[in-house]
Amino acid sequence: MFPFSFEWVWDIGHMIFFGGLWYAVGILSAGMIYVILKAAWDTMSESINNSGESH
Amino acid sequence: MTQDNHNNAYKFGMVIDLDKCTGCGSCMVSCMSENNVPFKEDESNKRDSITWMRVYKLTNGKSFPDTEIAYLPRPCQHCGGEGDHGHSPCVSVCPATATDYGYDTGIVSQIYTRCFGCRYCMGACPYHARYFNWWDPKWPEGMEKYLSPDVSPRMRGIVEKCSFCYHRYQAARDKAYYHGDKDHIKEEDYQTACTTACPSNAITFGDLNNPAHKVHQIVKPDPHPDPRNHHVVGKSRNPKVFRLLERLGTNPKVYYLSEREWVRKQGDHYLEGEWDKIKNHHGTTSHG
Amino acid sequence: MDSALIPEGAKRCSLPKFSIGMAIVGAVLLWGVWAMFLCWFKGLNQTNMNDYYGFALWIWADLAVIAVGGGAFFTGMLRYIFNIKELKNIINFAVIIGFICYSSALLILAIDIGQPLRGWFIFWHANIHSMLTEVAFCLSCYFAVLTIEFIPNILENRQANKVPFFHHLAHNMHGIMVIFAATGAFLSFFHQGSLGGVAGVMYGRPFAVREGLLIWPWTFFLFTWSAAAYGPSFTLLVTKMTEVITGKKLVKDNVVHLLAKISGWMIVTYIIAKIIDTIYWAYVTAPSLGFKLSHFYTDNSFYGYWILITEIVICGIVPGAILVIKSTRENPTLRLVAIILGTIGVCLNRWVMVLQIMAVPVMPFDTWALYIPSWQEVATTVLPVAYGIMLIALAYRYLPVFPQEKELNSVKPITESE
Structure with missing residues (x-):
């Protein structure tokens, strides 16, 4: 799974298989981090706007 | 290590003479004892x-008085896989x-x-050579003292199988190293438990790559791929030997030897007429 | 009592009635959980598996739920990547069904392995040449995708959605769902295929082995294709069952007809490929190994040619034909027959590709091996069904799963929330 596991070999098979896997995991993680941060930003902006409007 | 079986590496294998095998079961008993194979209180379900x-x-399928029987001992076949590249069905x-x-x-x-x-691996093995530990191993009281210290007992929930008594290989390798010739294990120094236990000397074990070994002399393995089926390598050039x-x-x-045609025919599946075409030159010409 | 949680304007049964239903299904679930713990603590000797049947009912259940759960990835792909807008009315439900199917598959796998505490070895010590490794990785990742796809629907619950962060999170997740759906489609292609590859690469088993393309046997492609074909049929079947149980129309006919049509064409093209594969295997692959077709279907008390005919003709050609012809597709009874047959067909295919492989003798002096599962195996296989029913019931009650429900059921003005 990781290059430090002793089964790991730097061959084309490992590069394709784990390349694909980590690519997919990377997209999912990056996507989730993005939406969570954006949601937090949107929430904060909304609360600031609301408090601004209420004054 | 190079990924083929034909360089300086050993290629351990065996040939079992089915005409000598009496079906006594000594090989089974010695194997279980040597390798700490667990057993159940009730062994009636063989599956x-x-x-x-x-x-x-x-059996030859004929009725009395033409009935003939033969016994076929089946250890793990230690398959080299398609093309003998080491990609065994299970591995x-x-x-x-x-x-x-x-x-x-x-x-x-x-x-x-x-x-x-x-x-x-069990599903992939066509020989049913792999076994699952459905239970925790249990030996009758006191018997655990007789277990072999060279082989680790296995726990519930894992697969096990014949190892060609690998611990004996390790001991032989140590001995060869001690004697200063670590690359050459003597034929008599590495023999499996079943081979040594067989009372009729039906099993011959050794290095299939070494022409000095008896197993090589009986099997005469062809190191080249079968011209009609490139997946098949190491076919015997002895017409009485089959896998x-x-x-x-x-x-x-693991090779089998028999003078009897009906026994050799049970080594594989043949469509109608195929056996008749190859039976007389089985071992010299390939069957696809 | 729980009316504050129920989607606005939706009519649901009373909480006591709902609770009684949940308790009945919950009892079945507990039966399965009991069997599950028996297997975990006492070992797989609780099953009727043996050394001939290393793969048995559970692996079939795994393959079957993943196949029928294929509706989630395929519908998701059509909705988000091909932008077929009508499918937005059924995508939530397809995702929930997929979530149930995949979580069940993971649970069954966790019970099925002999040393559950070592389950992580499949990731850590991965042998990339094994189809099962690919299955484990892609299946786990795709389950993560399904969870991601399910989360916005959960956050749209009436109370959860009042929390600004959850509201924005759900909105933002919808915004980039196409990326998640594309990743899901990529992962699904591989794990559905690898499940087919599990059988196809077993070159020691002439009933299973297939030639193929590069490292992938034909079963790889057939499994992906069949999951995409029959998965939507299963989605439609569960939708129909939900409509019958709730007594409400939940999805408009045009959406159902569209998904049925897509499923139909996929089934037809799949079954053509399956027939070609079967003929090639029967007349080229198996004979080249010395096996006649009759070897696989005779001399035993269960596996006859009937299973081949049932899978391909009755549960393949027939539902395919019904669903591609407009008049039969739009006939509710015939459509129901087709989606039931289709679901049976794909499950039967998975049965054959697991259980029949184990049953067929390979060594010439070996015999057929048949097997009957133990109650523990049956209970743990029923467990996911009970869990699925409960999750669907909870989702239907508390989440806005069907966007068209309100419109389709607004004949009378709603005066109370039950």
Whole structure:
């Protein structure tokens, strides 16, 4: 799974298989981090706007 | 290590003379004792009991007085896989690298502490040579003192199988190293338990790559791929010698010897008329 | 009592009635959980598996739920990547069904392995040449995708949605769902295929082995294709069952007809490929190994040619034909027959590709091996069904799963929330 596991070999098979896997995991993680941060930003902006409007 | 079986590496294998085998079961008993194979209180269900070496009974299917029987001992076949590249049916499918092909010995190993019991290897093996530990191993009181200290007992929930008594190989290798010739294990120094226990000398074990070894002399393995089926390598040039399910391309290292045609015919499946075409030159010309 | 949680304007049964239903299904679930713990603590000797049947009922259940759960990835792909807008009215439900199917598959796998505590070895010590490794990785990742796809629907619950962060999170997740759906489609292609590859690469088993393309046997492609074909049929079947149980129309006919049509064409093209594969295997692959077709279907008390005919003709050609012809597709009874047959067909295919492989003798002096599962195996296989029913019931009650429900059921003005 990781290059430090002793089964790991730097061959084309490992590069394709784990390349694909980590690519997919990377997209999912990056996507989730993005939406969570954006949601937090949107929430904060909304609360600031609301408090601004209420004054 | 180079990934083929034809360089300086050993390629351990055996040939079993089915005309000598009396079906006494000594090989099975010695194997269980040597390798600490667990057993159950009730062994009547043979489909969940562990027998690394199992003796099958074959018949010629004829009625009395023409009935003939033969006994076929079946250890793990230590397949070299398609093209003899080491991709054995079981090794190639194991998801956790818990079974491995030794390119230095040709032996298919099982790493008990790595196996997590998915049993894919059992499904992939056409010889039913792999067994699952459905129960925790239990020996009658006091018997655990007689267990072999060279072989680790296995725990519930994992797969095990014949190892060609790998611990004996390790001992022989140590001995060769001690005597200063670590690359040459003597034929008599590495023999499996079943081989030594067989009272009729039906089993011959040794290095298939070494022309000085008896197993090589009987089998006369052809190191070239079969011209009609490139997956098959190591076919015997002895017309009386065959392997189980050779056409599948599993390339076992266990060979069988018989003078009887009906016995040899039971080594594989043949469509109508195929056997008649190859039976007289079986071993010299390939069958696809 | 729980009316504050129920989607606005939706009519649901009373809480006591709902609770009684849940308790009945919950009892079945507990039966399965009991069997599950028996297997975990006492070992797989609780099953009727043996050394001939290393793969048995559980692996079939795994393959079957993943196949029928294929509706989630395929519908998701059509909705988000091909932008077929009508499918937005059924995508939530397809995702929930997929979530149930995949979580069940993972649970069954966790019970099925002999050393459950070592389950992580499949990732850590991965042998990339094994189809099962690919299955484990892609299946786990795709389950993560399904969870991601399910989360916005959960956050749209009436109370959860009042929390600004959850509201924005759900909105933002919808915004980039196409990326998640594309990743899901990529992962599904591989794990559905690898499940087919599990059988196809077993070259020691002439009933299973297939030639193929590069490292992938034909069963790889057939499994992906069949999951995409029959998965939507299963989605439609569960939708129909939900409509019958709730007594409400939940999805408009044009959406159902569209998904049925897509499923139909996929089934037809799949079954053509399956027939070609079967003929090639029967007349080329198996004979080259010395096996006649009759070897696989005779001399035993269960596996006859009937299973081949049932899978391909009755549960393949027939539902395919019904669903591609407009008049039969739009006939509710015939459509129901087709989606039931289709679901049976794909489950039967998975049965054959697991259980029949184990049953067929390979060594010439070996015999057929048949097997009957133990109650523990049956209970743990029923467990996911009970869990699925409960999750669907909870989702239907508390989440806005069907966007068209309100419109389709607004004949009478709603005066109370039950």
